[in-house]
Amino acid sequence: MARVYNWQLGRDMSYWYPEKRPQRQFAAVFDTNKCIACQTCTLACKTTWTSGKGQEYMLWNNVESKPYGSYPLAYDVRLLEQLDGQRWEGSRYAGRTIFEAAPAGERVLGWRPEQQDYSYPNVGEDDCAGQVDHGALIQVPHLSWFFYLARICNHCTYPACLAACPRGSIYKRQEDGIVLVDQGRCRGYQECVRGCPYKKVFFNPMTGTSEKCIACFPKIEQGVQPQCFVNCIGKIRLAGFLSAADQAKAENPIDYLVHLRKVALPLFPQFGLEPNVYYIPPIHAPLAFNEQLFGPGAGAAMAAYRGAPADRDLAGLLCLFGSTPSLVARWRRRGDLVSGLDEKASEIVRVPLLEPVHVRPAVDPTRQVVRTNCP
Ligand code: SF4
Ligand code: SF4
Ligand code: SF4
Numbered sequence: 001m002a003r004v005y006n007w008q009l010g011r012d013m014s015y016w017y018p019e020k021r022p023q024r025q026f027a028a029v030f031d032t033n034k035c036i037a038c039q040t041c042t043l044a045c046k047t048t049w050t051s052g053k054g055q056e057y058m059l060w061n062n063v064e065s066k067p068y069g070s071y072p073l074a075y076d077v078r079l080l081e082q083l084d085g086q087r088w089e090g091s092r093y094a095g096r097t098i099f100e101a102a103p104a105g106e107r108v109l110g111w112r113p114e115q116q117d118y119s120y121p122n123v124g125e126d127d128c129a130g131q132v133d134h135g136a137l138i139q140v141p142h143l144s145w146f147f148y149l150a151r152i153c154n155h156c157t158y159p160a161c162l163a164a165c166p167r168g169s170i171y172k173r174q175e176d177g178i179v180l181v182d183q184g185r186c187r188g189y190q191e192c193v194r195g196c197p198y199k200k201v202f203f204n205p206m207t208g209t210s211e212k213c214i215a216c217f218p219k220i221e222q223g224v225q226p227q228c229f230v231n232c233i234g235k236i237r238l239a240g241f242l243s244a245a246d247q248a249k250a251e252n253p254i255d256y257l258v259h260l261r262k263v264a265l266p267l268f269p270q271f272g273l274e275p276n277v278y279y280i281p282p283i284h285a286p287l288a289f290n291e292q293l294f295g296p297g298a299g300a301a302m303a304a305y306r307g308a309p310a311d312r313d314l315a316g317l318l319c320l321f322g323s324t325p326s327l328v329a330r331w332r333r334r335g336d337l338v339s340g341l342d343e344k345a346s347e348i349v350r351v352p353l354l355e356p357v358h359v360r361p362a363v364d365p366t367r368q369v370v371r372t373n374c375p
Helices: 040-049 075-082 160-164 191-195 253-260 287-294 298-306 312-319
Strands: 002-006 011-015 025-031 062-066 147-151 170-172 179-181 201-204 209-212 237-242 277-280 330-334 337-341 347-352
Touching (some): 040 062, 179 209, 191 209, 253 312, 312 337
Antiparallel strands (some): 062 147, 170 179
């Protein structure tokens, strides 16, 4: 095992290979507050990449309702139980990662789902935490809650799938940090399926190899966001590249949200993979639950997001989500207009910070008309 630095844990940790960061890292921000669980993303990926034989059960993109939803079944709870609690001391992780908790002779603490664990991808959908009492009225904060968590491969900086593969069939591209399975080398041992804590590698019984989200790299290479991003109805997603924390640039939208404003957080950072899909936590869910999913920064992230209506830069950048199919390398706000720019600083999209609101009176005395059925 090598010693590597994991900025999400605030410390060094053990990993099977030495630290080797790519020239730039594909990354994304998902705003959980805007997801409506329409599953358009799931189908956008399915129809593009996994419509073949042996791929029927695979959802490289899935959307689960928390707290009860999970795909495959209980993928998160099973590992959290095995990790025996997670302790943070401030922003430093004091517990063990899945690499540090690996049993003797193994590279990763993992488990392999059974076939039936993939059978109910929408289990727990729209089930809220707690009972809603008969006759209860909506109160704020919500006493009962749920939220939707959209998930793809995290294209981790320290991928457990890559570490676990005994044949070296999984690799992380130097040019963009995207993690891929070499189909020619893979022999279907499924150690990657066992090792990935997010369960985002899938075994194809027809080809006898493992397959996973490829971050739509043919699109990324063309400067276009992936399928599940551009088809997102809720406009919750933004794809781009993340700089190292000490080189963060305010003009880079991903850097701004992750490193500078710290409003977008990794999923289960305590596993130790330095995942590169970042989530704006749901602001109506309990802090303790958000901290278990997104780490100790959840409270500050929730407060920053709640303050967005008075924070024109943050609100402006959030308006850029889903506004263009192109990758947004830079952004800027001028007054009430927010622009997305490409790598050559050419403007590719411009959106207003505030949409105009027109309220038409139900009864128009000038024209003597009633505009609704219920004046
Ligand atoms: S999320 Fe899983 S499959 Fe994706 S890179 Fe990380 S360990 Fe590998
Ligand atoms: S990035 Fe592409 S391959 Fe990955 S889940 Fe989304 S659509 Fe599928
Ligand atoms: S398309 Fe967007 S809004 Fe719809 S479920 Fe997927 S992430 Fe959520």
